Amino acid sequence: MKENVVIIGGGIAGMEAARQLLLLGYTPIIVEKKDHLGGHVARWHKLFPDMAPAGDLVRRLSEAISEANIFLETRITSINRLSNGYVVMLSNGVSIPCRAVLGASGFRLFDASKKEEYGYGVYNHVITNSDLEAWFNGAEDPRIVADPKAVGFVHCVGSRDLKAGNSQCSKVCCMTAVKQAIELKERFPDARIYCFYMDLRLFGKKYEDFYINAQQEYGIQFIRGRVSEVGETAEERLQVKAEDTLSGKPLKVQLDLLVLMSGMVCNPEVAEFARTIRLDVDSDGFLKSLDNVGGINRSNQPGFFYAGACTGTKTVPETLAEARAAALDIHRYLLGK
Amino acid sequence: MIYEGKQKIWKDYQKEIPDDHWYFVRSCIRQNFFPASERMFTEITRNVLGKDVYETPYHTTCGGIAYHCDTLPQETAMTIVARQFALMTEAGYENYAASCITSFGNYAEVLETWHEFPELEARIREQLWKATRREFKKPKYLAHTSDLIYHWRNQIAEKAKFRLVDKDTGEPLRIAEHIGCHYAKMFPSKGVGGAEYPYVLTGMVESWGGQIIDYPERRHCCGYGFRQYHVKANRGYCVSNTHKKFESMEPYGIQAIVTNCPGCPYFMDRWQYFIAEQTGKTYGKDGFGIPVLTYEELAGLVLGYDPWDLGLQLHQVAVEPLLDRIGIPYDPKAKYLGVNKEDLLRPSLPQTLKCF
Amino acid sequence: MMDFGFKLSKSATIDLDRAGTERYEKLCALSPDARTCMACGSCSATCTAASFSGMSVRKVILGLQRGQDVRPLLSACMLCGKCTLVCPRGINTRRLILNLSKSYD
Numbered sequence: 001m002k003e004n005v006v007i008i009g010g011g012i013a014g015m016e017a018a019r020q021l022l023l024l025g026y027t028p029i030i031v032e033k034k035d036h037l038g039g040h041v042a043r044w045h046k047l048f049p050d051m052a053p054a055g056d057l058v059r060r061l062s063e064a065i066s067e068a069n070i071f072l073e074t075r076i077t078s079i080n081r082l083s084n085g086y087v088v089m090l091s092n093g094v095s096i097p098c099r100a101v102l103g104a105s106g107f108r109l110f111d112a113s114k115k116e117e118y119g120y121g122v123y124n125h126v127i128t129n130s131d132l133e134a135w136f137n138g139a140e141d142p143r144i145v146a147d148p149k150a151v152g153f154v155h156c157v158g159s160r161d162l163k164a165g166n167s168q169c170s171k172v173c174c175m176t177a178v179k180q181a182i183e184l185k186e187r188f189p190d191a192r193i194y195c196f197y198m199d200l201r202l203f204g205k206k207y208e209d210f211y212i213n214a215q216q217e218y219g220i221q222f223i224r225g226r227v228s229e230v231g232e233t234a235e236e237r238l239q240v241k242a243e244d245t246l247s248g249k250p251l252k253v254q255l256d257l258l259v260l261m262s263g264m265v266c267n268p269e270v271a272e273f274a275r276t277i278r279l280d281v282d283s284d285g286f287l288k289s290l291d292n293v294g295g296i297n298r299s300n301q302p303g304f305f306y307a308g309a310c311t312g313t314k315t316v317p318e319t320l321a322e323a324r325a326a327a328l329d330i331h332r333y334l335l336g337k
Numbered sequence: 338m339i340y341e342g343k344q345k346i347w348k349d350y351q352k353e354i355p356d357d358h359w360y361f362v363r364s365c366i367r368q369n370f371f372p373a374s375e376r377m378f379t380e381i382t383r384n385v386l387g388k389d390v391y392e393t394p395y396h397t398t399c400g401g402i403a404y405h406c407d408t409l410p411q412e413t414a415m416t417i418v419a420r421q422f423a424l425m426t427e428a429g430y431e432n433y434a435a436s437c438i439t440s441f442g443n444y445a446e447v448l449e450t451w452h453e454f455p456e457l458e459a460r461i462r463e464q465l466w467k468a469t470r471r472e473f474k475k476p477k478y479l480a481h482t483s484d485l486i487y488h489w490r491n492q493i494a495e496k497a498k499f500r501l502v503d504k505d506t507g508e509p510l511r512i513a514e515h516i517g518c519h520y521a522k523m524f525p526s527k528g529v530g531g532a533e534y535p536y537v538l539t540g541m542v543e544s545w546g547g548q549i550i551d552y553p554e555r556r557h558c559c560g561y562g563f564r565q566y567h568v569k570a571n572r573g574y575c576v577s578n579t580h581k582k583f584e585s586m587e588p589y590g591i592q593a594i595v596t597n598c599p600g601c602p603y604f605m606d607r608w609q610y611f612i613a614e615q616t617g618k619t620y621g622k623d624g625f626g627i628p629v630l631t632y633e634e635l636a637g638l639v640l641g642y643d644p645w646d647l648g649l650q651l652h653q654v655a656v657e658p659l660l661d662r663i664g665i666p667y668d669p670k671a672k673y674l675g676v677n678k679e680d681l682l683r684p685s686l687p688q689t690l691k692c693f
Numbered sequence: 694m695m696d697f698g699f700k701l702s703k704s705a706t707i708d709l710d711r712a713g714t715e716r717y718e719k720l721c722a723l724s725p726d727a728r729t730c731m732a733c734g735s736c737s738a739t740c741t742a743a744s745f746s747g748m749s750v751r752k753v754i755l756g757l758q759r760g761q762d763v764r765p766l767l768s769a770c771m772l773c774g775k776c777t778l779v780c781p782r783g784i785n786t787r788r789l790i791l792n793l794s795k796s797y798d
Contacts, residue, residue: 581704
């Protein structure tokens, strides 16, 4: 009989790890609290830098793990340590003994309504990056008007924000904002589009090319200054205030749509859970890797491994690479090497 | 605007407000600016609602105005505050209600500072003892008097003779609220509804039949800013901020503004005259301004008190169009008679802003 | 008008809805690389005229984006071309200045 490996979370990290574990001859068991696989990526429209449909990635992964055991709409009620592994108890009554567990529980999207000054949930035309992707994917959204004349993107919403409890940069939002700004400009060629940023952190393959393209071909304007306050005008447009730090002057502009780049934050439930089996939690609330250079996949407990954004903010390719690395690491561990 | 979104935020910022037994302290300036407002507070709370609201003639300034004008170090302000707390303690109260927003902010700031730096609190206690032989307990509850009127808003609504409704159309009056900066911007959790979407005045207006109108510069300071106004060279900044607010309010057809600060209603009322003289522009209907009321004046109006007993003749902006709209009776000939029916003399009328 | 001894102050706020950017757009039609400025400041750091006149190609581009009159800056340029040499985005700043100057004729 093939050996079980429990994977907590059915996002792309869990799926990619399951695929590799199947190839290595194990029986991966994915436990996912939602009713579908793919996590945040399943809601996404297109992935930078190649603009490939996110759905294709999720579909490919789903097909590749058809032989895995997958429990949807299932939660883990407890994990108990054994002398040589774990027993994972599920909300459906199943309990699984195993020697290795992979934590792939991902991140939470920052709740943008916590930044009260931006009025998410209060003003009619304030949405998040995630809402916009859903709209690109065909979901109805009455907050997005038919013919916007001006659109703004606010970078770093809940990220790099000590007051919101998150010191970390979410890495992907700068690039996502550039990508979404271009996609919106393609749909609304007459709209003025502004990105309000503090620093542009465009570190990945081809990201800078996107930025140059956004400036030159799409005329997207980048304003260095964090939006401090949003109000709604009598015409139900948005009045946005920021400092134009390069001019050294306050700036205001009226917009028809404001997109908040909600960051990646830790899942507090996971941190709570981690304490029950003495997994270390990092100062940013994410699960703590054994070390952040050579041991990102490893936890402080034998047999417990990590992949993806449960240990910190990650891009999609980083997550997939970590999932593969974790599968190999688990294989090494189970071979006793 | 999504009303439910605001309600969600309001839920996060509800403070506990005891129902009775308050030690009440007045503002330095409100009795000059709006002479009946604090009088109405004691009248409504004691005589209409039957609450125990105690005050003592030994109360002085809290030092906040000098502290914010940079003429008093914080430690001195703290010792003054300590003395006020001692007066409260001696009177046997533990719920402290300040009529002034800056006092309220000052008290909240002092209590927070003592919480962070207990050694400072010990030093202030020692200084107060040396100077006055007084000791004090810190208030168990600190409130602004608008918190109390908010707390009792529905009881006031039950006793109201008028509602904030246009008597001809039946529509709720379109009212803007303005919260003093020191109410919640320093400590959002100390204000009813928080700092971004405060509920304290909104709750009163809704309870009394009116409709709150939000506008982009709602959160903006009235411009008073202590040194901005008190130093004449800076006074242009003061009025420019008020001007910014009125420009932002202009498209909404706002019929009245309600405030909870000593300075804000004064500047928002008086500066309408200045702006009219400088720019030729008025913001109410037919050349009038927009009346700016304190929440006690508004409460007094809905409870049926005579507008002239509420001191509304001392406003720059004429309140008569608002009274007519609600259907509140008044005697135009009695406008400039004082409470003792003595003639107060008539002010000369401005050129641009229409007044009576 | 009554003299109160103080006046309404002029707001320093940049109102992007009222900042006329026609000149910027016209310039970008002739010098599309103007759009790629990332405000690094290399041009100003190396500019012969900057320390004496405040000239800065970065500020010229920003000023145009904010609808400001940039002629005072422009008049200090000596067209030496040093800024073109250092621009990491390869903006042809000399051509940009010449195109812009023509638009003011």
